Amino acid sequence: MSQQLGGQPILILKEGTNRTRGRDAQGMNITAAMAVASAVRTTLGPKGMDKMLVDTIGDVVITNDGVTILKEMDIEHPAAKMMVEVAKTQDDEVGDGTTTAVVIGGELLKKAxxxxxxxxxxxxxxHGYRMA
Known part of the structure; x- marks a missing residue:
């Protein structure tokens, strides 16, 4: 959250939050988003594996649906949350291809x-990605 006071922004962050800028921030954002993509990548293809997810109260979900996996994960990192939003948007708009959308996003970030x-x-x- 950011507010303006006398032309200077005042940032209000949760306790224990670190603020990173520049190349370090870019690298951490890309790494976090790629970690989300790699978590669902193994569910694709004819040899795709199911994931067994256990929540905090012990309920078990077994699925290979990317959006279900991502919804069950407790993700705090903002860039990683954007990958989850990619999956949710794909699910809402098309109803299929959530895992593929996340994996493609991860690959685009790896190349970037x-x-x-x-x-x-x-x-x-x-600009190059927009043109493509």
Whole structure:
């Protein structure tokens, strides 16, 4: 949350929250989103595996549906939450392809990370993705 006071933003963060900027923040965001993608990647294909999820009260869910897996995960990282939103949006709009949408998003971020390491500016990467 951000507010303005005399032209300077005041940030109100939860206790124990770290604020990171620049390349470190980009790297952590990409890593978090790719972790979400890799969590559901193994459910794809003819040899796709089901996931057994156990919640805090001990209820067990066995599924290979990407959006179900992501809804059951307790994700705090903002970039990782965006990957969950990708899956939810895909499920709401189409009703299928949630896992594929998340995996593609993860792969796009992986390629963007390698471009960032080559000092390609993020706006150039985003423009290229929009053109594609």
């Amino acid at each position: 990370e390698s471009l960032l390491e080559q000092d390609v500016h993020p706006t150039v990467i985003a």
